[in-house]
Amino acid sequence: MATIDLNLPAGVRWTAWESPVAQARGLAAQVAEQLRAALAERGHALLAVSGGRSPVAFLEALSGEALDWSRVSVTLADERWVPESHPDSNAGLVRRHLLKGAAANALFCGLYHAAASLDEAAAIADRQIGELPLPIDVLVLGMGDDGHTASLFPASPGLPEALDPASARRCLPAWAPSVPRQRLTLSRALLAASRVQLLAIQGDGKLATLKAALAADDEQRMPVRAFLRAPLSIHWCP
Numbered sequence: 688m689a690t691i692d693l694n695l696p697a698g699v700r701w702t703a704w705e706s707p708v709a710q711a712r713g714l715a716a717q718v719a720e721q722l723r724a725a726l727a728e729r730g731h732a733l734l735a736v737s738g739g740r741s742p743v744a745f746l747e748a749l750s751g752e753a754l755d756w757s758r759v760s761v762t763l764a765d766e767r768w769v770p771e772s773h774p775d776s777n778a779g780l781v782r783r784h785l786l787k788g789a790a791a792n793a794l795f796c797g798l799y800h801a802a803a804s805l806d807e808a809a810a811i812a813d814r815q816i817g818e819l820p821l822p823i824d825v826l827v828l829g830m831g832d833d834g835h836t837a838s839l840f841p842a843s844p845g846l847p848e849a850l851d852p853a854s855a856r857r858c859l860p861a862w863a864p865s866v867p868r869q870r871l872t873l874s875r876a877l878l879a880a881s882r883v884q885l886l887a888i889q890g891d892g893k894l895a896t897l898k899a900a901l902a903a904d905d906e907q908r909m910p911v912r913a914f915l916r917a918p919l920s921i922h923w924c925p
């Protein structure tokens with residue numbers, strides 16, 4: 688594979704996998720290893736994963752990893768404000784592709800709540816996330832073609848607060864440019880405190896977005912920029 692010159696910030700690690708299958712398996716093995724380390728160190732482990740279209744093969748591979756899943760808690764970096772039965776639900780995706788077999792023993796804490804408003808749903812999720820064994824041990828982020836990560840979308844109302852590194856909020860309402868527009872996102876402050884931070888992306892389009900984010904000077908325009916620093920490891924495949 689040709690060398691890719693990205694001029695990454697100090698401490699940001701880069702792995703180019705040869706294929707989506709190799710990426711899914713390799714990433715799952717690394718995540719499992721980090722979860723085992725957290726279990727050995729803390730007695731429990733907290734994993735936050737992303738949704739969307741990309742992570743299916745990774746979630747499938749991770750569900751087959753030998754782990755004491757009964758001591759692992761799983762949450763989401765973000766969610767669409769739709770019930771779990773909806774095809775766009777990130778919780779539904781995680782239940783179908785990760786929480787099966789031995790991995791069904793993990794405690795799952797989703798972000799969706801059928802509240803009267805998105806604000807109220809975010810407040811409920813904020814409280815529930817606060818009951819998890821924070822910080823997040825392993826975070827797996829994805830990235831959209833517009834430079835969003837989690838549901839930190841460019842120009843979303845409330846983005847400055849969601850990206851505020853000093854914010855005490857754990858979960859906030861967010862708005863996407865595409866349907867379902869109403870979202871819930873963990874805050875940058877909470878996500879960036881994760882012990883292990885991984886960004887998994889696929890294809891030349893997302894590589895171009897990553898390059899644009901690295902070159903941009905504004906997190907509001909390219910929210911993924913907020914995470915392009917140590918200890919992030921970026922995992923890409925063509």
Ligand SMILES: O=C1O[C@H](COP(=O)(O)O)[C@@H](O)[C@H](O)[C@H]1O
Nearest residue numbers: 737738739740741829830831837
């Ligand atoms: O809407 C979302 O988009 C991003 C990227 O998703 P993908 O479909 O391009 O893989 C994802 O990381 C996020 O969790 C999701 O809610």
